[in-house]
Amino acid sequence: DIQMTQSPSTLSASVxxxxxxxxxxxxxxxxxxxxxxQKPGKAPKxxxxxxxxxxxxxxxxxxxxxxxxxxxxxxSSLQPDDFATYYCQQCNTYPLTFGQGxxxxxx
Amino acid sequence: xxxxxxxxxGLVQPGGSLRLSCAASGFTFSDxxxxxxxxAPGKRLEWVGRIRNKEDSYTTEYAxxxxxxxxxxxxxxxxxxxxxxxxxxxxxxAVYYCVKDSGSGKxxxxxxxxxxxxxxx
Numbered sequence: 001d002i003q004m005t006q007s008p009s010t011l012s013a014s015v016x017x018x019x020x021x022x023x024x025x026x027x028x029x030x031x032x033x034x035x036x037x038q039k040p041g042k043a044p045k046x047x048x049x050x051x052x053x054x055x056x057x058x059x060x061x062x063x064x065x066x067x068x069x070x071x072x073x074x075x076s077s078l079q080p081d082d083f084a085t086y087y088c089q090q091c092n093t094y095p096l097t098f099g100q101g102x103x104x105x106x107x
Numbered sequence: 108x109x110x111x112x113x114x115x116x117g118l119v120q121p122g123g124s125l126r127l128s129c130a131a132s133g134f135t136f137s138d139x140x141x142x143x144x145x146x147a148p149g150k151r152l153e154w155v156g157r158i159r160n161k162e163d164s165y166t167t168e169y170a171x172x173x174x175x176x177x178x179x180x181x182x183x184x185x186x187x188x189x190x191x192x193x194x195x196x197x198x199x200x201a202v203y204y205c206v207k208d209s210g211s212g213k214x215x216x217x218x219x220x221x222x223x224x225x226x227x228x
Contacts, residue, residue, distance in 0.1 A: 001171075034214035036152075043204055043218035044152065050212060087152055091213035095170045096142075096154040 002026050002090050006099035012107040013078055021073045021102045023066075023088035031067045032092040038101075039084045048073065049091075078104075109133035109217045111205045116222030119195055127190040127222055129205030134217075137161060137183040140208035142215065143190050145201035155179075155203070158188065173199075195226045 003026035013019050023033065031051040036044035046055045048064040051071055061076040075082055083106050088099040115127040129141070140163075143155040156169040158179045167179050178191045188205060203222050206215040 032212060034212075036215075043221055044215075045218070046209075046214060046216050049209065049214045049216075055216065089152070089214060094157075094168050096213055098152040098154070100151045 001095055002029060002093055002097050004088055004090055004097050004099040006086075006088060006102045008102060009100065010103045010105065012105045014107045015078050015080060017078045019075050019078060019104065021086055021088075021104075023071045023073070023099050025069045025071075025090055028068045029090045029092035032090065033064075033066065033071045034089045034091055035062075035064055035073045036087045036089065037082075037084045038087065044087060047086075080106075109207065111207060111217055111219035113203065113205050113219045113222035116203065116224050118225045118227065120228050121195060121197055121226055123195050123226075124191070124193045125195065125224060126192070127203055127205075127224070129188040129190075129219060131186045131188070131205075131207070134207070136186040139210060141179075141181065141188045142206045142208060143179060143188075144204045144206050144215070144218075145199075146204070146221075147198070147201040150201075153201070155190070157208070192224070195224075197226050200224060200226045 035048040038044040112130045142157045181188045205219040207217040209216040
């Protein structure tokens with residue numbers, strides 16, 4: 001199975017900050033990576049697919065990049081609504097696998 | 108508006124069975140691959156399995172942790188998907204999400220609200 005590892009696991013930041021979350025795959029997944037946002041008690045929401053494609057309705061302050069085994073999710077200027085847990089998912093090979101999550105807290 | 112609504116969750120004893128349903132609306136259900144993803148309390152998301160569409164013969168894929176115990180089926184005439192869970196274990200305790208494949212890759216563009224399954228004696 002492809003292991004997905006996110007860093008950091010927890011991130012404290014302030015409104016207006018620029019933050020970056022990294023996701024590493026244990027083997028190459030080309031550009032087949034998705035990012036999701038999950039708030040407590042809610043279902044995840046798709047932010048980005050194929051490493052850098054912003055999903056419809058997602059604010060442009062979110063961006064994704066990377067290929068192969070290393071990927072990043074960047075939020076250019078944190079807004080209050082962005083404090084949540086973020087997950088990456090490899091979409092290359094079964095079984096589909098997720099990272100352990102990055103919890104983004106208010107500093 | 109796309110909606111996915113799970114039902115059938117609850118408390119079951121180890122070794123027991125449970126069947127989850129997912130009612131879909133707002134898109135052409137029969138065209139889409141559909142999946143189940145679960146999340147144990149405080150844990151990461153875990154993909155459970157997939158069922159393809161009629162064009163792809165309704166074939167399925169499963170995570171190793173559930174293969175042979177869980178079965179995914181669908182009824183396109185009722186815009187519904189099902190997860191039959193047998194020989195349940197305590198480690199199957201989780202919120203189970205019905206998810207819609209985007210159609211352009213193995214990522215999920217819509218999620219249901221989730222159904223809680225608790226396996227405990």
